[in-house]
Amino acid sequence: MKMHFFIKLLTVLFLSFAITSCEKVSEDPYSEEDNIEEEIDPLELVNQYFTQEQQDMANTAKDVSYLTDEEKLVIFYCNLARLDGRTFSDALLNLRNTEDTCEKSLVETLDTTKDQPMLFPNEQLSKAAAAHASDIGANGLVQHESSDGTKPLDRISQYYQGNATAENIAAGTNKAFYIVRQLLIDQDVPTYGHRRNILSSKYNRIGVAIHEHTKYKYCCVQDFADDKGEAIN
Numbered sequence: 001m002k003m004h005f006f007i008k009l010l011t012v013l014f015l016s017f018a019i020t021s022c023e024k025v026s027e028d029p030y031s032e033e034d035n036i037e038e039e040i041d042p043l044e045l046v047n048q049y050f051t052q053e054q055q056d057m058a059n060t061a062k063d064v065s066y067l068t069d070e071e072k073l074v075i076f077y078c079n080l081a082r083l084d085g086r087t088f089s090d091a092l093l094n095l096r097n098t099e100d101t102c103e104k105s106l107v108e109t110l111d112t113t114k115d116q117p118m119l120f121p122n123e124q125l126s127k128a129a130a131a132h133a134s135d136i137g138a139n140g141l142v143q144h145e146s147s148d149g150t151k152p153l154d155r156i157s158q159y160y161q162g163n164a165t166a167e168n169i170a171a172g173t174n175k176a177f178y179i180v181r182q183l184l185i186d187q188d189v190p191t192y193g194h195r196r197n198i199l200s201s202k203y204n205r206i207g208v209a210i211h212e213h214t215k216y217k218y219c220c221v222q223d224f225a226d227d228k229g230e231a232i233n
């Protein structure tokens with residue numbers, strides 16, 4: 001089943017404090033008539049296909065107080081994909097018979113994704129994500145630079161300084177499953193940078209923020225890092 005609602009995507013990778021790539025923006029017009037969010041209950045599918053042990057392992061954000069329930073679910077779905085990509089693909093995405101190149105690529109990637117380290121929520125990374133989501137949301141932007149021109153690495157390092165850092169931005173929905181789904185499919189992004197960020201074993205810390213957006217209704221910022229970094233208070 002193809003996702004039709006609009007979501008705008010950006011990704012940038014940082015490694016050893018140097019920007020290594022910046023991804024193409026996906027342009028897929030939003031249509032209220034094509035919205036399929038109500039057709040799928042992803043949590044019901046999770047309960048059917050993932051064991052309680054797997055769900056408990058993936059639910060690393062359940063006890064934190066600084067994330068909303070939907071932000072916690074963003075981490076939950078990312079972790080389920082890292083834990084058992086094939087089950088995640090077959091149970092929640094239903095793309096095995098797709099003819100779309102990006103979706104085919106995702107199925108192939110998830111088929112070989114298994115037992116990756118879980119992403120654990122980090123309060124400082126979440127503060128970084130929240131600050132940027134608020135900024136771009138209020139200003140109608142979808143970009144990694146702040147509205148005042150601050151570079152993403154400089155911005156994130158005000159909150160957390162890690163050896164490996166990455167950021168995903170999506171806009172168009174505030175529903176966790178659809179945020180993660182579209183970032184994984186990575187339509188029209190040749191390097192599949194969003195997908196690589198979500199599934200990469202380099203990262204085991206994450207901050208998430210979902211915020212209202214003046215142009216695209218909602219935006220979500222994900223900031224990734226390793227556990228070798230230092231929180232900046």
